[in-house]
Amino acid sequence: MKKIIAFALTAVMAVSMVACGGGDETPAYDVNEVLTTIETASPVRMSTPVDEQYMEYLGIDAEMYDAYAGSYCPIMPGVDIILVVQAKEGKVEDVKAALQAQKDYIVRSNENYVGALLDKAEAGRIVEKGNYVLLVIGGDEVVVEDQGVEAAYEPIDAAIDEAFK
Secondary structure (H helix, E strand, O other), rough: OHHHHHHHHOOOOHHHOOOOOOOOOOOOOOOOHHHHHHHHOOOOOOOOOOOOOHHHOOOOOOEEEEEEEEEEEOOOOOOOEEEEEEEOOOOOHHHHHHHHHHHHHHHHOOOOOHHHHHHHHHEEEEEEOOOEEEEOOOHHHHHHEEEOOHHHHHHHHHHHHHHHH
């Protein structure tokens, strides 16, 4: 009888541990903190905050996100942008597609500026972490020219990892 009770208790504990495993839920992040972490590693030149009008310009309407934070360079040629979007349930792919379209537009707009600007734009990052989607185009142009674009993105990639711990 003791063995049956011990077995039953062991089975209940095992099932409860599996049930409480938490799954693959993405932790909640503050989009402003993510932006600040990345912008500290790669400041946006002539930084202008992303607003609702800019989000609509990107094709991301209020029905697609819960929160966003970002900044971009409004002058041409300017490629720098950091945009963090917390997408609504089921809207991650739509947000990701809109950010990819913006990255593609920035690349096309800078094809005449061969060198650091074009390299930065082409190497831009679109990162998905659960329901968060991030677009980053940045990096120090002197580093891009002297050491290569990947060297310029090293601090950005480290900041992205730090922001999404």
